[in-house]
Amino acid sequence: MKNIKKLEFHCELQAQSYQDLNPSEWELVQKALEARNRSHSPYSKFQVGAAVRLANQTIIQGANQENAAYPSGLCAERVALFAAGVQFPNMTFEALAVCVPDTSTNLPFPCGGCLQVMAEYEYKQQSGLELFLIYPAEELVFRAESTRHLMPFSFNESHLPE
Template sequence: MKTIKKEAYFEVYENIEELPTAVSDLMAQAAKARLRAYAPYSNFLVGAAILLDNGEVITGNNQENASYPSGLCAERTAIYYAGSQFPDAKIVQMALIAGSENHKTTTPIPPCGACRQAIAEYEIKQSAPIDIYFMGESGEVMRSQSLSNLLPLVFEKSVL
């Protein structure tokens, strides 16, 4: 037997105002997208904004459905749209804002497992890391310089 140690490193910003201007602008677009989410069942609204290497910004939000699990998370809504409309563009940055309508969310909320796997697919496809910023409605913002930091043992096509 052997032991493998994997470490994750995150930058933590006190609030959105501490971010570089370009990132806070991307977060603002994610916040606007969050307000358009359709989440009548969970009351948990998520907004995503993706910056592509061609300068385009794609936004998405979660879309729920009474027939679980037919809905789609904000991250996958945005990333799949980016992939369908700009298949050759690389994803440079992703900004995520999430929070409940039932209580104030002030801790950073990372992508769910399904979204991590979807983001990993694009990171592998483009052979370049995706810079991910995530937060609750307010408070601290966390940065992961790559999805592999959030999902160190990714399932990928080489195992198929």
């Protein structure tokens, strides 16, 4: 019998209240909360906001954008990341905050597509992207030091043939 290898994944995120955030973190959270107001979500009625802080301390906002042709929409995280990538192509992304509606009873975990995009930026910049997952119903923020904490087996260019 061949050697069987075991892969395990364990993720533990600590929550903290809004009051426990430092001023820079609170500013990023506020920008994500504010970005929800620019969501175009007439179909799901689920407004999501995101904000990415760059190494130069610029904050770029994003909000989900839906379309009647459902696959044509885009999540708030990717809107913010792609906008930041276009406006500041060589700048490191330090942190990304994501929030869901105040009435949401689900935690604000990004979808797999957004996690993959985050992982791509981490690979490109060779450093982690801190995540702030905002749960407004309880005024809590769940933190992850890197996308790898939520998606440890991401695909990147090192997997492609040369």
